[in-house]
Amino acid sequence: MREGGRVGITQRTGRWEDLFAARTRGDVGGGLGSILALSTATDLISFSGGFPDPATFPGPVLAEILGKLIAQGDASAMQYAPTPGLPGPRAFIAERLDRLEGRCPGEAEFLITSGAIEALELVSKTFLDPGDPVLVESPTYLGAIMAFRSFQANVEGVPIDDKGLDVEALERRLAGGAVPKILYTIPEHQNPAGVSLSEERRRALVELARRYGFLVVEDVAYRELGFAGDRPTSLWSLAPDVVVQVGTFSKTFFPGVRLGWAVGPREVVANLVLAKQNTDQCAGALGQRLLEEYGRRGLLEEQNLRSRALYGRRCSVLLDALETHMPEGVAWTRPRGGFFCWVTLPQGIDAVELSEQAMAERVAFVPGVPFFPNGRGRNNLRLAFSRIDDEVIPEGVRRLAALIRRAVKEPSR
Ligand SMILES: Cc1ncc(COP(=O)(O)O)c(C=O)c1O
Numbered sequence: 001m002r003e004g005g006r007v008g009i010t011q012r013t014g015r016w017e018d019l020f021a022a023r024t025r026g027d028v029g030g031g032l033g034s035i036l037a038l039s040t041a042t043d044l045i046s047f048s049g050g051f052p053d054p055a056t057f058p059g060p061v062l063a064e065i066l067g068k069l070i071a072q073g074d075a076s077a078m079q080y081a082p083t084p085g086l087p088g089p090r091a092f093i094a095e096r097l098d099r100l101e102g103r104c105p106g107e108a109e110f111l112i113t114s115g116a117i118e119a120l121e122l123v124s125k126t127f128l129d130p131g132d133p134v135l136v137e138s139p140t141y142l143g144a145i146m147a148f149r150s151f152q153a154n155v156e157g158v159p160i161d162d163k164g165l166d167v168e169a170l171e172r173r174l175a176g177g178a179v180p181k182i183l184y185t186i187p188e189h190q191n192p193a194g195v196s197l198s199e200e201r202r203r204a205l206v207e208l209a210r211r212y213g214f215l216v217v218e219d220v221a222y223r224e225l226g227f228a229g230d231r232p233t234s235l236w237s238l239a240p241d242v243v244v245q246v247g248t249f250s251k252t253f254f255p256g257v258r259l260g261w262a263v264g265p266r267e268v269v270a271n272l273v274l275a276k277q278n279t280d281q282c283a284g285a286l287g288q289r290l291l292e293e294y295g296r297r298g299l300l301e302e303q304n305l306r307s308r309a310l311y312g313r314r315c316s317v318l319l320d321a322l323e324t325h326m327p328e329g330v331a332w333t334r335p336r337g338g339f340f341c342w343v344t345l346p347q348g349i350d351a352v353e354l355s356e357q358a359m360a361e362r363v364a365f366v367p368g369v370p371f372f373p374n375g376r377g378r379n380n381l382r383l384a385f386s387r388i389d390d391e392v393i394p395e396g397v398r399r400l401a402a403l404i405r406r407a408v409k410e411p412s413r
Contacts, residue, residue: 023130023152045396047383048364050191050339054387056307057254058294065293069286077289081282083273085112089288092295093261100224103237110263111273114283115255116221116248118276119262120147120184123217123244125275126268127181128153135173135180137165139342139371139380141191141219144184155373158183162333164190164197167204180214187235189222189338192371192382196336199232206239215268216243224252224304226337227312236263244268249291251339252304257287311339314385314393321394325401327408332383339386342368345379349407352378354400357407361399 012018069077076086084090089112098104113119120143128134130152136144138157148155158173159166165185174180185205187197197205209216218235236245244264249257262272276282294300315335322332322341329346345351351367358365368380385393 023150044362044364045388045392045399046364047385047388047396048366049387050384051387052251052255052307052339053310056303056310058299058303061297061299062290062294065290069289069293074289077286079285081285081288083111083276083282084269085283086285086288086292089292092292096295096300097263100231101234101237103240105263106266108266109240109269110261111269111276112283112288113246113260113262113276114280115250115258116219116246116260117143117147118258118279118283119244119246119260119272120144120217120219121150122262122272122275122279123182123215123246124148124151124153125279126271127215133178133180134182134184135170135178136184136373137186137190138373139192139368139377140184140373141186141221142370144219145370145373148182148184153182157373157376160190160193160195162195163201164195165201165205167201167208170205171208174208174212179212182215182217183209184217184219185235186219186221187223188220188232189225189335189340191221191338192340192366192368193342194333194335194338194340195342196232202233202235202238206235206242209239209242214242215264218243218245220245220247221251222338223247225308225311225339227308227315228336229305229308230336241265244272252300252307253291253294257284257291259283259287259291308337311337311386314388314390315341317390317393318383318385318397321397324394325398327401327405329408330401330404339384341383341385343381343383345381345404346408347379349404350378351381354381354403354407357403358400361403363396363399365400 093112094105094110113122124147128148128151132153134148134153134155135158136155137160145155158170164187185197187202189196206216216235220234223231234245236243244262246260246262248260262269318341319334331344333342335341352369355365355367366382368377368382369375371377371382
């Protein structure tokens, strides 16, 4: 049917996808959706999503704070907020960064975002034209790969080892002519591998950024979750001229609040604020005020202490179980913080096939492939220990180990 002289969309081709923007084609990946979909499954020993344990979430005190905000008639909590964030929550976050990082961002150097994933989206929107080169750790957070690819960037990987990003390999790439606009890194307790960048490499990395003129995007999602409470020097505090730090309150407060931050050079932040104006305009004001009130009472730091103890204990239960059950030829990282342990299977064992067999045994994990920008990782898998009861970890690992033993014996299955 013709409406206003135009042919109805579905009559043209019958398929909506023919009208989708070019940026949705290609391998943007839908990996996060399938991980989130598993989040409600019961009867499953799940090492799958990188979810915080609800036991860490704020309790009744949040109801009290919320009640007070409403009773006081605090309109700022209900109103649209300025795009960079409300003044009170901004001051709280800036003071906290000053205390934790030894550097206080200037007024024009930071904004509050709707989670770290939005900050990555804003950075992408600001910097990336189709085909622009972006370097990421290989493997890395698949949400970041998706964010960069959704702006049609050309995403390539740089290897990591037990000291984090291999900065010498990066240097060779740069010397060989690579000209990335952005280098994305998760320096602490990396997702998915659980490794951290050494102090020495941190300094070398920011020097490379200065020398070759690219932006380092430092994602500190797990920085505050070191089991021993240790925090190496942040890249942003080392080099605020070439680093944007992207942070989140999802792992330290709770993800439902959807709050994060980005700090970086003023010129960059000004553009992130512009980009946010036509993304969601502002992060939710109610959440910002809750965070501020909760944080100012010192409760965020108390919550962190409890979270670190919980995740540290879970991680050691997992490492013990791997030691006990895994056959020869299987290797894994030994995280000192965060949510994840990264497993390397014997050559030729396919983690995607294994995940299908594991589902039949009611065990879930994420196979390695989606964490690589280039299709590697078939013999890797990620085990999240953040939201799984201590009691079921050994049984989950025992079932996985049995499947791996079987696959080693019968590789053609
Ligand atoms: C490295 C990393 N960055 C960012 C995020 C997303 O954070 P947010 O919930 O603030 O969007 C995650 C969540 O899994 C993550 O692992």
